Amino acid sequence: MLPQRLKCWLGKRGWTLHPHQVDMLRHAAEPALLLVAPTGGGKTLAGFLPTLSELTEAPEDGLHTLYVSPLKALAADIKRNLSTPIAEAGLPIRVEDRTGDTPATAKRRQRADPPHILLTTPESLALLLSYEDAPRIFRGLRRVIVDEIHALAESKRGDQLMLALARLQALCPGLRRVGLSATVEDPAAIGRFLTAHPTPCRIVTADPGPDPDIAMLPLPTPPPWAGGGGRHAIPQVLEAIRAHKTTLIFHNTRAQAEIFFHHLWLANDDGLPIGIHHGSLAREQRQRVEAAMVDGTLRAIVCTGSLDLGIDWGDVDLVIQIGAPKNVKRLVQRIGRANHRYNAPSKARLVPANRFEVVECQAALAAVRDHDLDGDPRGPGPRDVLCQHILIVACSGPFDAGALFSEITRAGPYADLTRAAFDACLEFCATGGYALRAYDRWQRLQQRPDGQWQLRDPRAARQIRMNIGTIQDTDTLKVRLKNNRGGRPLGEVEEAFAATLTPGDTFLIGGQTVRYEGLREMVVEVTRREGRKPKIATFMGTKFATSTQLSARILRMFDSGDWSALPDHTADWLRLQQELSTLPRADRLLIESFPHDGRAHTCIYGFAGRNAMQTLGLLITARMEAMGLAPMGFVASDYAVLIWGLDPLTDPGPLFDGTDLRASFETWLAGNAVMKRTFKASAVIAGLIDRQSPGQRKNGRQATFSSDILYDTLRKYDPDHLLLQITREEARRGLVDFGRIEEMIARTKGRFDHRTLPRLTPLAAPLLLEVGKVPVQGAAQERLLAEEAARLLSSAGMAP
Template sequence: MQDVPVKFEKWFAEQNWHIRDYQRDMIGAYSRREDTLLIAPTGGGKTLAGFLPSLIDLAVKEGEAKLHTLYISPLRALTNDIQRNLNRPVAEMNLPIKIGVRTGDTKQYQRAKQRKWPPDILLTTPESLMLLLSYPDAAEYFSELKTVIIDELHSFATNKRGDFTSLALARLKTLAPDHIRFGLSATIADADSAAKWLGPTGSPAKIIEVTGSAPPVLEIMTPETRYPLGGHNPRFAVKDIYAAIKTAKSAIIFVNTRAQTEHLFQELWKVNTDNLPIGLYHGSLSRERRQMTEASIASGHIRAVVSTSALEMGIDWGDVDLILQVGAPKGVSRLLQRIGRSNHRMDEPSNAVLVPCNPLEAVECAVAINAIRLGQRDGEDFTEGAMDVAVQYIVNRACAGKFKKRQTLNEIRSSWPYRNLSKSDFDLLVGFAEDGGYALQAYDRFARLTSTSRGYQISSAQQARRHRMNIGTIVEYAKLKVRRFPNMKSKRGRNIGEIEERFVMGLTPGDRFIFAGEVLRYHGVRDMALEASPAPKRLPPKVPAYAGGMMPLSTFLAKGVRRTLSDPKLWQDLPDQIQSWLHLQSEFSQLPKSKGVLVEGFFDRGVHVIVIHSFEGRKVNMALGLLMTRRMETRGLKPLTYSITDYALTITSIEPVNEVESLMTQDILDEEYQAWVIEAPMVKRSFRKIATIAGLTEQRLPGAKRTMKQVTFSTDLIYDVLLKYNPDHILLRIAREEAERDLLDLHRLRDWLADVQGDVNYKILPHASPLAIPSMMQLGKETVIGDAKLAILEQASHDSLANSRLETVKNYLDDKQTNP
């Protein structure tokens, strides 16, 4: 057992705490210089365990200030909270330690001060770290680094931001080869892969895994009113949600999108007769508004807050004793992360209530709850590193000074995601960074690197500046500041956040919209800011739309939902209404089996409809819809529209579909896909993001921020030029591969098509079945351009239409019993 200095033992005792065994193990790992992945339940002192070795080491520091410990967080809010929590033991033990925060919210004068006089501990984000690594003094700045702590590792290690961070870690290992890495997480599903990601290639981190003693208390809300049969609107349960808030000391209400936070916040205040302090939190609010809410939560001065995932990680929640998850969780690990915000202590159970918004979401909630009881986790797979991120890193490396190709290739390969990067691909990436490639090399704008006898360097100070302004992998729609005026006679407004440009394009002066928890009247745009003032609430306002709306359904949950639907023995934890709905489905049509696929066909409101109950998530259903409608068009079936949910694909057509299995054979990925991909808008959409990350175009320019229209025009033009004159360009290859993987999930579709071959159960029905009704609520989302393009399909209304369809089913079954 590792010894701890008396001063620290005494401080723990004064808090009525004791140093846990795994916290001592982390001190031991530090003394042995072992990279370590700590997996421990929320609330048990996991973050303190990561910092404790550094605090002990720094307690006896001597000499001039040098950066000792670097803490990397995926969220700006988390760095602010960690600073508050660390300042307490530092002050109470009178430790000679300086702690600094460096994020996008840090003011310019503070950044300059930190670079000149580094703090002992710097709390930052991946993007701010890469920016620090782009300066010529990076080698000196990080030379004495002893520890790097990566918090909430599960949340970004498997995506492009994880690739980005892994390259930054590789650079740090070159600059400070003796430092060690600590990774922290409560919900890692694949610990072995995460340990490989954390450690240098060929040397995975040691794993310390801790189990909690208090399982969470979870239940599905049974509202006073019935669950809607389709859609994602929680309005039906607002009074029940408010009643739950009243029983709690403090509550967090998680929803899946920013638009839903604004909408639910408004609905809660309509029923807030006790005038409880209910707040709002999401990433588009201003820094001041976010920080004020964070402080209110930590101090216990807020009764409830409606939030997106922006508040689901790491923060100390004070008196929060209840979590409400509104809508389906979409992943077991994501749900576990959220419910861990209540009773933020390892020895006390978290309490959570799940509020599904339709019957299939209720099934998904039940499956997730059962998985947590069994200790099961899910998560995205670790994949090969993204090439566009590697290009950005190469330019970043050049900004800091000259580099040799061989050393930089070895450095990149020392990062686990890029361990298999070939020299030929690396040469293509460097060549692209140097002049843009064959079709673009005549334009100085794309010449970012210069080759010299001593290596490669950045071509100009202007190129370095442009690069630094656009560091990162998060490509967003352009946003406008929201400037709120008390009234339009006032000359002074204040910034309350940002709103996406594409939403603003749909507004006209006088329109009302919801933002930052209030109804505002739109007046216009001036100096890249939307100007608005408070508006009366008489008319229904619009809700801002945000990119990246719906979370993907995990493969684990998808399989669990299908397994539950197929076996009535597994329905006992479902609300009575949902069980009745499933019994009605079994009587009218058939329950989906755990294997194969159920397809239902019927005539509805003047068109023929097929519903493919795949349970494979939105990406697979999107790809299948694109390809099946193309095949249907060639066969003269005249498809009209298709729509997707996580659970099903719905296609309408003018002609009836008498045989469905031949429409979704495995060769659809060869025939229809290859014909479609050449002109696919999705590949062009993928290219836009890749081109932005790789530096072909920028979101921000010196003194200006480009509109999404400008970015799209620029990238679409480059795409067309490359496709015509340089079709083998590496960025086009990356765009196709990424569209297949991330936008369409073709690998998952290929596996699913193989699994269902010969096991397609096609039921011809007189009406839509209960199981098909939630999918029918989405009808008209995508129009197929073909022979049927002039046909008009009326948009499905919501609850009234859904209930009338269910009533039709019931009447049909009653008639069948009376007149067999």
């Protein structure tokens, strides 16, 4: 099956192919082929073997294989890995990568003379497809390999990629697609995502290897009642690092990783080499840590999801997860990082950061043992991505609407798109799609006499290309060490966080404490400040919500009454709750009302995940305000929302009527900041407003548009506009996550247990210690502003 030269090379290396690698060669002619294999199973080689083999047997000029990965770093790494067999076996193959980091001259040369294998990202591919010479660049393309497709399939980047593949397929009808996936709960769904609809996708499944060695990290003391830091476990974590070669320590948020790293370092008396890696660090910083890992000079890396994907570091023999994993599938993938030997069990230890997470970690352990992975079906491809795709196609040249429609419906996520929905997107791209037809003279896309659509002004292509991509940038500011010449970049912080800093404040970034000196041309300037107690850097990052399946497992565990797997301190806590109130159940909603600290409290155990519980808090407090209960604030966790106010809740019935809840959701859309952020993201993707680069903001005197105002204006004058439809659809998942509230309503069917109690209950107590308390909006912000104004005026010596 393999050409002689490759066989020899493998033989020289003493390598034999894994069965799934042989299968990938055997089925290389399939139009769509998906490999599901655990981390470290030689996935990438399996993907590339057919390419190497075909190009060795029948060398030809031009692009043969396109490799797409979600990470730029992965493209560079694969290039290095492929160059070894190509050089050693003397194969006539040229490999190049093309990402946002590739110099412009190299990019131009690649367009004129494409390599045999091009390694790229979804965004760079979309950009390539927007050029008029795309048909020439991709002429002769045979295979496309999509790496980490399980991650792409969960995001708009994947939807954009599948639209790009539909376009490529139209340019190269014989194109074969290969997907490389980690272990997932529903490989067939990934297959449907990958294939050119309706061609079936063949799935090759690698031996999943032995079950992982996974358990809780034994600790002498119970975890604290609330919080997410895991600081209590630092001595045992250090001990584990000492006992292993290389340890990855995963955290759920960047802020937690920073704090943990800070304290780990303070306790690191042996001076073990330990690094930190997360998405807010400067590229140079991350690359240094990555290089040190490859060299094997680091004993541990404190990290976040930034190391979920990507390069396999062979020497990792322990993974520690700090905080509840929130999602079983991600936990399994993280565990797979400890793959120092293929076919040896991966070793992982969990550290619950607080008392409730003990329960969640235990449920996750059971799920891993049962191979019960979680995943939410994603629904049809989002229309903001489709709008961007239509604009990209228009950049590459005139198109026929009917032909483009049928091309798009061959992309898995858009297989069920209706012509009417497509036409609405086209209309949006052409005229803005407003009820008031104001732009007939200034359309962005115009229909020519022959019926083809094209850009009215070809110069618009430049702007469309600059806005390609679906990754949401939060507004972040660069952080630099202050010195005479620019200073070394350390990373980024959120603009909102930077706005709270005053000179002299200290915060953590990249494991060091720095002092805020000032803001200069949208760069946060800092100096080094050792040993001071830092304020905490807040990063947007992603706040994961506990998955539906994991929440259901926790409720089942409550219900079973069998808590033998739990440590005594946690089981006792649950028993006390059962005695004083009751435990939450899957088929009923538990609502507790009790006085505490002079205020009426209500705790709702919805188990719908952090984002949905936050939304529920906003909704319920709005309704409580309407009922005159004077709510003052709330705090949400993955399993409950705790509300406090002036008057006690006596009858929760009217609050939880499903129809009413849905209706008030619609009203509530009006002023919510999360909705506005959701709108902004879609407005940028769909091409209504430009993506803002920091440079633009610096000199953008007045051109910076407040997307909030556009949102308010549309709601007022054009409530059925496409972008508002998209915003509502997006609100079903993501930060608003209304879909999970609906799931909670369906699960409890209006049955609830309302317990009125004399005091705070054991299960509600930790919520009081949670951070992220939300004041009830409305009059609240004006009141805060008035207070702040009075304070500022008097401290400035002026009478308010």
